[in-house]
Amino acid sequence: MKENIEKGAMQRIASFKHTHFGSVKSKPATIIKMIKKLCIFILAISLVGCSKSDRSNMENENQHALNDVISTSHKGSIIITGSTSVEKILNGMIEEFTAIYPNITIDYVGSGSSAGITDTKSGINNIGTASRAIKSTEEDGYLKSVVFAYDGIAVIVNPENESVNSITTEQLVDIYTGRITNWQEVGGENTPIFVISREESSGTRTAFEEIVDLSESGGLTNHAAISEGNGTVQAGVAGNPNAIGYVSFSYINESVKTLTVNGIEPSVNKTKSGEYPLARPYVFCYYDEYVTDVGAAFLEFALSEDGQEIVYDYGGIQVK
Amino acid sequence: MILKDNAVESNKGSYRISTEYLKSNMRRDIITKIIEFLFFLCALVGVVSLIAIIGFVFYKGLSPFIGKNAYSIKEFLTGTRWAPSEGLYGIFYMIVGSVMSTIGAIIVGVPLGILTAVYIAELANKRVAMIMKSTVELLAGIPSILYGAFGLGIIVPFLMRISPRVQGQSMFAVIIILTIMILPTIISLSESAMRAVPRAYYAASMGLGASKMQTIFKVMIPAAKSGILQATILGIGRAIGETMAVMMIAGNPTGGLPSSIWSMIRPLTTNIAMEMSYASGRQSDMLFATGVVLFIFIMIINFTMLKIVRKDS
Numbered sequence: 001m002k003e004n005i006e007k008g009a010m011q012r013i014a015s016f017k018h019t020h021f022g023s024v025k026s027k028p029a030t031i032i033k034m035i036k037k038l039c040i041f042i043l044a045i046s047l048v049g050c051s052k053s054d055r056s057n058m059e060n061e062n063q064h065a066l067n068d069v070i071s072t073s074h075k076g077s078i079i080i081t082g083s084t085s086v087e088k089i090l091n092g093m094i095e096e097f098t099a100i101y102p103n104i105t106i107d108y109v110g111s112g113s114s115a116g117i118t119d120t121k122s123g124i125n126n127i128g129t130a131s132r133a134i135k136s137t138e139e140d141g142y143l144k145s146v147v148f149a150y151d152g153i154a155v156i157v158n159p160e161n162e163s164v165n166s167i168t169t170e171q172l173v174d175i176y177t178g179r180i181t182n183w184q185e186v187g188g189e190n191t192p193i194f195v196i197s198r199e200e201s202s203g204t205r206t207a208f209e210e211i212v213d214l215s216e217s218g219g220l221t222n223h224a225a226i227s228e229g230n231g232t233v234q235a236g237v238a239g240n241p242n243a244i245g246y247v248s249f250s251y252i253n254e255s256v257k258t259l260t261v262n263g264i265e266p267s268v269n270k271t272k273s274g275e276y277p278l279a280r281p282y283v284f285c286y287y288d289e290y291v292t293d294v295g296a297a298f299l300e301f302a303l304s305e306d307g308q309e310i311v312y313d314y315g316g317i318q319v320k
Numbered sequence: 321m322i323l324k325d326n327a328v329e330s331n332k333g334s335y336r337i338s339t340e341y342l343k344s345n346m347r348r349d350i351i352t353k354i355i356e357f358l359f360f361l362c363a364l365v366g367v368v369s370l371i372a373i374i375g376f377v378f379y380k381g382l383s384p385f386i387g388k389n390a391y392s393i394k395e396f397l398t399g400t401r402w403a404p405s406e407g408l409y410g411i412f413y414m415i416v417g418s419v420m421s422t423i424g425a426i427i428v429g430v431p432l433g434i435l436t437a438v439y440i441a442e443l444a445n446k447r448v449a450m451i452m453k454s455t456v457e458l459l460a461g462i463p464s465i466l467y468g469a470f471g472l473g474i475i476v477p478f479l480m481r482i483s484p485r486v487q488g489q490s491m492f493a494v495i496i497i498l499t500i501m502i503l504p505t506i507i508s509l510s511e512s513a514m515r516a517v518p519r520a521y522y523a524a525s526m527g528l529g530a531s532k533m534q535t536i537f538k539v540m541i542p543a544a545k546s547g548i549l550q551a552t553i554l555g556i557g558r559a560i561g562e563t564m565a566v567m568m569i570a571g572n573p574t575g576g577l578p579s580s581i582w583s584m585i586r587p588l589t590t591n592i593a594m595e596m597s598y599a600s601g602r603q604s605d606m607l608f609a610t611g612v613v614l615f616i617f618i619m620i621i622n623f624t625m626l627k628i629v630r631k632d633s
Contacts, residue, residue, distance in 0.1 A: 192486040199594040200404050200574075200603070209405075219406055222576035225489050225584055228567060228594050232472075239477050242486045 070101070076294040077105040082116020082129030085203050086282045089149060090129065092310040097301050104294055117143075120285050126295040128285045131207070142287055148302045149282040150317040152249040153208050154266040156234070156256040160241040164188040166260040169212050169277055175244060176214055178221025183242065195224040196236045196245035204230065208246050211278055230315075246278070248315045268317050282316065377615060381608035391602070396609060401575030402591065404603040411610055413577045417570070417585030418617075420578065421491050422559040425498035429559075430552050432499070433506030434541070440507070441514040442536055453511075460504035468568035471497045476569055485582045489571035492581045497565050502555035509554065513547020514540055546632040553625045560617055563589040588614045 080090065087110040094106045111119070113130035117138050120128035134145045155167060164187055174180040175193060184190045197220055198205035209215060227233045233245040238255035245256075249266065252258055258266050262277050270276040284299060291299070301307045308318040384391045391409060399410015436456070440449045475496055480488030517540055525535040541548070571584025572594065578585050592607045592614075599607055 194486040199572075199598070200402075202598065215405060219403055220574055222401065222573050224573060225487060226572040226574060226586070226594065228572075232568065235472060236489075239472070240480055240487055 070293050070297050072101055073103060074101060074294070074297075075103040076292065077107070078126040078292060078295045078298065079107050079109070079124070080127045080129060080298075081109040081111050081119045081125040083113040083131040083282070084110035085113075085131040085151065085207060086129050086149075088203075089282070089311055089314045089316055092314055093298075093302055093307055096306060096310060097298055100301075101294075101297070106294075106298065117285055120287065120290075123290060126286065126291055127299070130283045130285065132280050132283070134283060134285060143285055144288065145283050145285040146299065146303070147281045147283055147319055148307070149311040149319060150268075150271045150279055151207055151282060152266060152268070152271040152276065152279040152317055153204060153211070153246050154249055154252050155244065155246050155259045155261055155278065156237050156252070157244050157259060158237055158241045159255070159257045161188060161257065164259065165257075166263060168262050172261070173212050173214060173217050176212070176220055176224065177218045178223055181223070191242050194240050194243040195221060196227055196233050196243055197224045198230075198233065198246075199226050199228055204246065204248055207280060208278065211280065249317060250315050271317055272319070374615070377608055377611045380605055381610075381612035384602055384605040384609060391606070396606070397613075400577055402586070403574055404595075404599075404606070409602075409606045409609075410575070411588065411591070411613065413575060414586050414588045414591055414610070415613065417491065417578055418560055418587045418589070418614075421494040421498060421566075421570075421585060421587065422556055424491070424495035424581075425502055425559045426552065426556060428495065429499040429502045429555060430506060433503050433551070433555075434510050434548060436503070436507045437510035437514055438536055438541070441511045442532075442540065453508075456504050456507050459500070460508075464501070464562060464565040467497055467501055468565035471565060471569040479582075483582045487571065487584065489569055489584050490582045491570075491578055491585045493569040494566050494585060494587070495581070497569060498559045498562060501562060501565065502558050505558055506551045506555050509551030510544065510548045513544035513551070516547065517543040546628055549628050550625060553621055553628070557618060557621050560621070561589060561614070563587075563593045566590055567593055588617075 080094075087108065090108050094108060098104055098106060109125075113132055116125070116128035116130050117134065119125040121138075121140070121143065131151065134143070155172065157164060161183070164183060167186060171180065171186050175186070175195060176197065178195075180186060181193055182190065183193055198208075209220075214220065225236065227236050227245075230247045230251040233247050234251045234253070234256055237243040237245040247256075249268070249271075252266070260266075264270050264276050266276055266278070271279040274281075284302065286295065286299070303319070305320075308320055311318050385393050385396070396409055396411060397415075398412045399408060400413040401408045401410050402414070436452070440452050440456075444452060471493055475493050476488035478488070479490060479493050480486075483490065483492075521539050521543055522535060525539045526532070530538065566587050567590040570587055570590060572586040572590055573584045574586075576583075588610050591610050595603065596607050
């Protein structure tokens with residue numbers, strides 16, 4: 001009975017691999033893997049250059065952090081599917097993880113948060129990811145979830161805009177759909193609002209529009225300027241006293257002023273506590289039976305200091 | 321009989337000499353052929369690249385308009401809102417923005433460039449001309465991202481102060497930056513066209529009692545006309561194809577026809593550059609379709625250029 005279930009799961013994984021990776025894509029993937037292996041090889045050679053005591057120290061550290069789950073020569077492969085927003089962080093983590101465990105392969109397929117959770121439930125993946133909390137309708141008593149990062153978006157205005165310090169999500173929707181066009185309507189001076197948004201399908205824009213549900217209200221106004229990248233939005237807001245924009249938390253500095261959203265200031269603590277509205281958790285979900293020792297090691301790595309460093313590198317908020 | 325033999329022998333001798341001669345000649349010919357073939361291969365790289373790029377862009381760019389679930393070409397070319405998440409792909413407002421800003425840059429840049437070329441070629445003394453020429457050449461070598469940074473840091477804030485609109489990102493900012501960017505092309509090409517005019521024209525005009533200005537504007541510039549026209553067309557090509565600098569200062573709205581010089585625009589090139597890295601599926605194909613439109617513009621410009629050159633020769 002158990003064998004049958006496992007067989008079924010394996011077949012599904014195999015067919016999933018076939019449909020999602022196809023025969024055409026597998027060639028560049030192997031080339032990339034070869035390049036990766038080459039990089040690791042070069043890294044290994046360069047490590048020989050370190051003094052002996054250094055090297056043994058480094059090895060000890062690595063082993064101390066990860067060796068209680070599996071050894072570095074462990075073989076195996078897992079599949080992770082889910083949110084496209086976490087794809088960059090996950091790929092960064094996978095790269096680091098497979099550098100430590102060269103015989104393990106991890107495939108990530110960005111298919112969307114809901115798809116990631118359904119895939120886990122139907123046994124297609126070992127671990128699913130979502131860029132939102134697991135809904136109560138998705139819980140079944142056995143599904144486990146762990147938050148490995150947060151994504152926070154700050155609403156910024158020019159520091160010269162002294163009279164506006166707070167905004168509500170409803171006002172944000174009205175501003176970004178073009179129903180509110182003057183600062184007076186949100187408690188500011190009688191000047192027009194210069195709306196700055198991000199390019200279509202940027203991670204930050206997708207998150208922003210999903211959280212405030214912009215498409216329900218008619219989508220982005222034609223009068224919004226589109227800037228490429230968080231940095232350009234920040235520069236645009238810093239350069240125009242009437243501008244409003246939104247950026248990742250890591251792009252907040254003294255050249256722009258952040259607004260409180262629904263009365264709550266954008267801070268890492270308020271994001272972790274779930275109070276700040278323009279934020280969302282990045283979640284892993286899995287079943288204990290199907291996560292495998294490789295998956296468990298990966299989850300541990302993701303929450304370790306090294307894994308959290310990668311979260312930070314890609315603009316996320318660390319959980320620890 | 322003896323005579324005959326001799327004749328044969330002497331014939332053989334001359335035959336031997338000629339084969340040796342032929343052999344060395346043949347070796348040389350073969351080497352030449354090989355080298356020629358190498359050159360041909362080198363020349364082929366450019367041609368093959370062009371064909372590959374055309375094939376790729378057209379194949380990807382025309383696919384969303386063919387088959388089931390096709391997008392209407394009419395809606396694509398006349399639509400004024402680009403919102404892939406809503407399934408809207410209209411690029412008419414981008415075409416208008418691109419064409420208007422290019423025309424603007426040409427209207428300002430061409431006279432400015434020609435007058436600079438006249439000054440360098442005819443009026444300035446040698447040292448000043450040298451300094452000016454190398455400055456212009458340096459201007460041509462500045463990476464376009466730096467033009468964009470300059471535009472965002474200096475021009476946009478300045479325009480924001482004098483603009484009736486709330487923002488400085490506008491068609492006007494784009495025109496200013498494009499003008500600066502096409503200047504080197506126009507100046508250096510018009511200058512060499514002016515220098516190529518036979519000196520006798522100048523001498524004859526001056527000898528007939530014309531003033532220096534009359535000579536320049538009535539004789540030299542008309543004689544260099546086709547070179548100046550070529551410079552203009554190359555300038556148009558550069559202006560319409562410029563991406564990076566323009567992206568930072570155009571505003572790039574998701575829709576709406578530009579109503580004045582202060583309106584934000586979204587040039588065709590920036591549309592592709594901004595979204596290509598994220599896009600997949602239909603959105604990606606539509607970006608290639610934008611590329612096809614851009615390509616057609618560039619081809620029209622190049623054919624006009626070829627016509628002018630041919631007419632000239």
